[in-house]
Amino acid sequence: xxxxxxxxxxxxPVVWKLMRLQLRISISGFRxxxxxxxxxxxxxxxxxxxxxxGAFLASAALLRFLRSPELAADIPVAGLIAVVPSLVLTSAFxxxxxxxxxxxxxxxxxxxxxxxLLSAPVPIRAVFISKMLQAILPNFGLTALFGLPVLFxxxxxxxxxxxxxxxxxxxxxxxxxxxxxxxxxxVMGVVHVVPARRxxxxxxxxxxxxxxxxxxxxxxxxxxxxxxxxxxxxxxxxxRFNSPWSPLAWAGRGLIDLGQGEWLPAAGxxxxxxxxxxxxxxxxxxxxxRLYYSGWAGIQAGTRAKRPALVAHRASLSTxxxxxxELALLPSPIRAILVKDFLVLxxxxxxxxxxxTPLIIGIVYAVMLVSNGGKIAPEVIPxxxxxxxATQNVWLYGNVGxxxxxxxxxxxxxxxxxxxxxxxxxxxxxxxxxxxSRLLVAKFLVAYLPTLALGEGFLLVVSLVxxxxxxxxxxxxxxxxxxxxxxSGLALALGVAGANLNWEDxxxxxxxxxxxxxxxxxxxxxxxxxGLFFAPPVLLPLLGVSQTAGQVLxxxxxxxxxxxxxxxxxxxxxxxxxxxxxx
Amino acid sequence: MPLERALIRTDxxxxxxxxxxxxxxxxxxxxxxxxxxxxxxxxxxxxxxIKMIVGLLRPxxxxxxxxxxxxxxxMRLAKAACGYVPDEPNLYLKLSARELLRFVADLYEVDxxxxxxxxxxxxxxxxxxxxxxxxxxxxxxxxRQKTALAVALVHDPKxxxxxxxxxxxxxKSARLIKDILRQLxxxxxxxxxxTHILEIAERMCDRIGIINRGELVAVGTMGxxxxxxxxxxxxxxxxLNLTGGAxxxxxxxxxx
Numbered sequence: 027x028x029x030x031x032x033x034x035x036x037x038x039p040v041v042w043k044l045m046r047l048q049l050r051i052s053i054s055g056f057r058x059x060x061x062x063x064x065x066x067x068x069x070x071x072x073x074x075x076x077x078x079x080g081a082f083l084a085s086a087a088l089l090r091f092l093r094s095p096e097l098a099a100d101i102p103v104a105g106l107i108a109v110v111p112s113l114v115l116t117s118a119f120x121x122x123x124x125x126x127x128x129x130x131x132x133x134x135x136x137x138x139x140x141x142x143l144l145s146a147p148v149p150i151r152a153v154f155i156s157k158m159l160q161a162i163l164p165n166f167g168l169t170a171l172f173g174l175p176v177l178f179x180x181x182x183x184x185x186x187x188x189x190x191x192x193x194x195x196x197x198x199x200x201x202x203x204x205x206x207x208x209x210x211x212x213v214m215g216v217v218h219v220v221p222a223r224r225x226x227x228x229x230x231x232x233x234x235x236x237x238x239x240x241x242x243x244x245x246x247x248x249x250x251x252x253x254x255x256x257x258x259x260x261x262x263x264x265x266r267f268n269s270p271w272s273p274l275a276w277a278g279r280g281l282i283d284l285g286q287g288e289w290l291p292a293a294g295x296x297x298x299x300x301x302x303x304x305x306x307x308x309x310x311x312x313x314x315x316r317l318y319y320s321g322w323a324g325i326q327a328g329t330r331a332k333r334p335a336l337v338a339h340r341a342s343l344s345t346x347x348x349x350x351x352e353l354a355l356l357p358s359p360i361r362a363i364l365v366k367d368f369l370v371l372x373x374x375x376x377x378x379x380x381x382x383t384p385l386i387i388g389i390v391y392a393v394m395l396v397s398n399g400g401k402i403a404p405e406v407i408p409x410x411x412x413x414x415x416a417t418q419n420v421w422l423y424g425n426v427g428x429x430x431x432x433x434x435x436x437x438x439x440x441x442x443x444x445x446x447x448x449x450x451x452x453x454x455x456x457x458x459x460x461x462x463s464r465l466l467v468a469k470f471l472v473a474y475l476p477t478l479a480l481g482e483g484f485l486l487v488v489s490l491v492x493x494x495x496x497x498x499x500x501x502x503x504x505x506x507x508x509x510x511x512x513x514s515g516l517a518l519a520l521g522v523a524g525a526n527l528n529w530e531d532x533x534x535x536x537x538x539x540x541x542x543x544x545x546x547x548x549x550x551x552x553x554x555x556x557g558l559f560f561a562p563p564v565l566l567p568l569l570g571v572s573q574t575a576g577q578v579l580x581x582x583x584x585x586x587x588x589x590x591x592x593x594x595x596x597x598x599x600x601x602x603x604x605x606x607x608x609x
Numbered sequence: 610m611p612l613e614r615a616l617i618r619t620d621x622x623x624x625x626x627x628x629x630x631x632x633x634x635x636x637x638x639x640x641x642x643x644x645x646x647x648x649x650x651x652x653x654x655x656x657x658x659i660k661m662i663v664g665l666l667r668p669x670x671x672x673x674x675x676x677x678x679x680x681x682x683x684m685r686l687a688k689a690a691c692g693y694v695p696d697e698p699n700l701y702l703k704l705s706a707r708e709l710l711r712f713v714a715d716l717y718e719v720d721x722x723x724x725x726x727x728x729x730x731x732x733x734x735x736x737x738x739x740x741x742x743x744x745x746x747x748x749x750x751x752x753r754q755k756t757a758l759a760v761a762l763v764h765d766p767k768x769x770x771x772x773x774x775x776x777x778x779x780x781k782s783a784r785l786i787k788d789i790l791r792q793l794x795x796x797x798x799x800x801x802x803x804t805h806i807l808e809i810a811e812r813m814c815d816r817i818g819i820i821n822r823g824e825l826v827a828v829g830t831m832g833x834x835x836x837x838x839x840x841x842x843x844x845x846x847x848x849l850n851l852t853g854g855a856x857x858x859x860x861x862x863x864x865x
Contacts, residue, residue: 223746362715366704373703373744450699454760457663458716459689604684608666 037152044148044156078175085179107184112268112278114176118169119201119274125165126209128229133161134213134318135222154210154314162206170198177281186285193284197277197299204303207310214317227375231382273302356471359460363468364475370447371440385432385480423560425488426502430556433481433510434548441473441517442544445525445606446535452527452607462603466518466596474514481506501577505559508584512555512591513548519595520544525606551591559584614641615674616690616768616799617662622671624657631657633823634671639799639816641767644790646814647803650852654823655803656696659772662801663693676767689717692761696772696803698753702746706737706756709745710763717764731759735785750777758786769793770801775809787813811844821852 056067134140134157143153177194180186216225268275280295356364448455455465485506489499524540562583563576617639624632632654639645649655660666662673664680664687673680676690701709710728719727732738735755740748745756754777761769769790775783790800790813804810810817811831818828827837827847834847 221747358715358718358721362712366701366708366712369708370701370703450697451701453665453693453695453699454701454713455716456665457688457691457693458713459685459687459718460716461685604667 037149037155040148040152041155041159044143044152045159048156048160074171078171081172081175082179082182085176086182088179088183107180108279108282109268110180110278111177111281112272112275114173115197115201115278116274118173118198119205121169122162122165122202122205123209126162126206127213128226128233129161129165130158130206130210130213131217131222131226131229133157134210135217136226150318151311151314154318155311158206158210158310162202162209166198166202169202173198181285184285187287190281190285193296194281197281197296200300200303201277204306207307211310211313211317214313218317224375231375273299276302357464359458359464360468360471363455363465364472367444367447367469367472368476423498423502423505423564425485425492425494426505428488429481429485429502429506430509430552432484433477433506434513434552436477436480437473437510437513437517438541438544438548440477441469441514442521442540443535444469444473444518445521446527446529449527449529449535456607462600465603466522466600469521470514470518470592470596473518474511477510477514478507481510497574497577501563501581504581505556505584508581508588509552509555509559512551512588515592515594515596516547516551517544519599520547522596522599522602522606527607551587555584555587555591558587615639616641616676617645617770617801618674619658619662620672620674622658622661622673623669624654624661624666625669630823632661632668632820635820635823635825636671637818637825637828639768639801641797641799642794643815644794644800644802644813646810646817647801647820648805648807648810648817648848649803649820653820653852655820656772658820659693659770659801659803663691663770664688665693689764690767692764692766692769694754694757694761694769694771694774696776698750698757700745700753700756700760703744705742705744706732706748706759707741709756710759713760714763719764727763727765731762734789735759736782751779751782754778755782758789762789766798768799768801772803773805774802775804775806807844807848817844819848819851826851 056064059067134154137157140153144150174194178191181190181194213225220228268278270276270279276295277299280292280299283289283292283295445452482503485499485502489502494502520540520543524537524543526535526537529535559580562579563573566576566579567573615638617637619638620636622632622635623630635654635658637645647655647658657666661668662675662680664673664684667681673687675687678687678690680687701712704712707728710731711724714724714728729738732741735758737752737755737759740752745753748756754774758771758774761771771790774786778786787809790802794800794815802810802814816828816830817834819826819834827834829837831844834844835842837847837851
């Protein structure tokens with residue numbers, strides 16, 4: 027479908043009207059929020075402003091320090107400083123481009139006000155621009171929050187001319203619009219091929235995996251011990267960002283030239299950069315009628331993409347009419363919930379993003395442990411022999427620690443959100459003749475079985491690599507099994523107490539308070555249980571008692587606590603189950 | 610033809626949300642073989658009453674019996690006898706219709722030997738066979754509504770409770786549902802149906818209950834309601850008289 031292009035003179039006021047409407051909704055939301063939420067927002071704003079000032083002062087001080095003559099003798103400071111604007115602007119552009127994909131997808135295609143907006147006598151371009159601005163504004167704010175203080179700090183430390191500062195803001199805005207435009211073009215193009223919801227799931231999955239990999243890259247990198255030469259290679263790589271052939275470097279180079287009063291190259295670079303940004307933004311704008319409207323209309327038409335016969339066949343195989351032998355022992359309602367939950371968790375990539383977390387963490391820490399060979403170098407600990415022996419005994423069970431950590435992360439997702447993940451479909455369970463106890467047993471198994479498999483799998487692999495003894499492996503397996511059972515019971519009970527069925531995005535199903543409470547209680551439980559499991563086998567050999575006797579005593583003490591935690595919290599929350607979804 | 614066996618009974622049913630009273634003292638009975646229409650303006654308490662009947666909400670006071678079982682005390686037996694179609698078909702989007710029906714059949718512990726045959730029958734009946742292995746995520750609103758109906762019927766319930774079942778359905782599907790409800794009633798099931806379409810209530814229902822501001826203001830056959838309406842013959846007039854909507858006719862007159 028092709029619509030008549032609206033004159034630009036009419037576009038501005040309509041965009042402004044739509045933006046004002048959004049602002050009014052935000053202000054109204056703040057005014058009607060609970061006092062606690064209002065206070066939280068005010069504190070957040072103050073903290074952000076403080077961060078802004080702090081970042082500015084720190085950048086200025088750091089860049090002044092880099093100019094000191096003593097340092098300049100060893101490091102090519104001028105080259106390093108010249109790279110800073112290009113690095114900051116490139117990072118800002120890429121950050122807005124990548125984060126914009128998910129936010130724009132949500133804003134342009136999955137927002138609930140689209141039917142209202144597109145049926146109103148408002149130009150579609152205006153809807154598009156206002157939606158794009160709403161989507162990129164938070165990310166622009168964030169990048170400006172970190173980028174502006176650095177660039178202003180650079181200007182202050184280098185004594186750049188005053189014109190430098192407004193142009194920094196102008197360039198950042200232009201880059202943000204270009205990144206937003208490019209993101210929207212990608213999103214509009216992809217949605218023509220793949221359903222918007224599926225794209226949102228894939229983006230959430232990729233985002234979760236990438237952010238986790240980034241968070242774990244520090245410990246892994248330090249364990250793999252990068253050579254010092256690689257650091258200078260990284261610096262050289264950063265310098266490449268400033269190549270005159272890279273369009274992303276033009277703005278940075280222009281700003282540096284401008285600050286230093288070299289007007290001609292500054293004008294050339296800045297005009298090139300701003301011109302390119304305008305072209306990208308206008309291209310996105312001109313594609314709106316063709317790509318955006320038809321893509322959105324396609325979603326509304328509810329055109330079902332036919333699954334290939336093979337996939338459909340596989341789907342029917344995954345839930346066989348005759349249940350697997352091991353599941354057939356369970357009552358059919360419990361079995362049904364197990365099969366349903368595993369199918370739903372597997373198929374929703376947003377869930378998968380959360381579920382791969384323990385796998386990645388497990389692999390990272392297993393690499394760290396294995397790279398140590400499961401031994402402590404004697405020279406590392408200058409301590410008495412008994413202390414070294416005790417530490418060596420503890421280290422022997424490092425594999426158990428990793429397996430439990432991996433399981434603990436998975437339990438946090440599966441058990442804590444076991445009820446909440448039902449969302450608005452919970453009526454299907456609640457209106458059925460499913461008893462509260464059966465529901466809890468099913469949800470316990472949904473959380474415990476995969477966690478147990480993963481935890482024991484990690485234990486086995488790490489133990490094999492470490493060549494641990496059979497007795498130690500058996501002891502470890504029992505500890506992992508019992509500990510995770512206790513943690514599953516505890517987390518599921520908390521999940522029942524704080525069940526939230528009213529969510530749109532699965533990432534919002536758990537409140538921050540619930541997460542904190544769960545982490546705290548789970549940590550306290552693990553501390554006590556592991557203390558009881560491991561104290562006897564670690565300490566008794568120091569008194570001359572055999573390690574096996576210590577392990578048996580540990581299993582009895584720790585096992586009692588674990589089983590208590592697996593059962594008692596669930597019994598306590600059982601009367602609350604019929605009340606879930608009543609609010 | 611209604612049977613002399615009450616399959617739904619509510620007794621002095623009250624539901625309060627904080628200091629707001631959503632349902633006040635609702636007592637009604639639906640016999641086996643009867644289609645009971647439940648009418649009322651928006652926010653009158655229809656959905657709240659329905660949710661108490663199917664066990665989704667606990668009454669503040671009063672009680673509900675389904676198929677002779679107290680919904681709170683004998684929850685399992687009462688719910689096993691009941692099928693429910695909500696006003697919004699919120700289903701598991703990452704399951705196919707076939708998987709969802711299998712899941713619900715297992716929840717209701719339907720005999721495994723019959724499950725597959727029953728599922729195929731329902732899929733065919735609701736014209737969902739072709740899309741049976743597609744994820745519900747890709748279904749239109751009407752298809753989801755039909756899937757919700759199939760879900761409610763998979764365990765062959767004695768009592769069927771439907772909240773606005775024809776919303777979003779095409780005329781063919783709406784007709785199919787009316788036929789199915791009539792057949793179920795003829796087989797002795799009790800049908801409790803809330804609707805805003807008065808024509809459906811007038812033509813399909815054996816008895817009609819009208820709720821307004823949480824109170825049941827009238828119950829009876831069309832003939833009994835006409836007698837109550839003092840001369841008004843259509844259900845629309847009776848409804849508007851009882852629920853205070855008659856004054857809107859004046860507004861319509863002004864707008865004309």
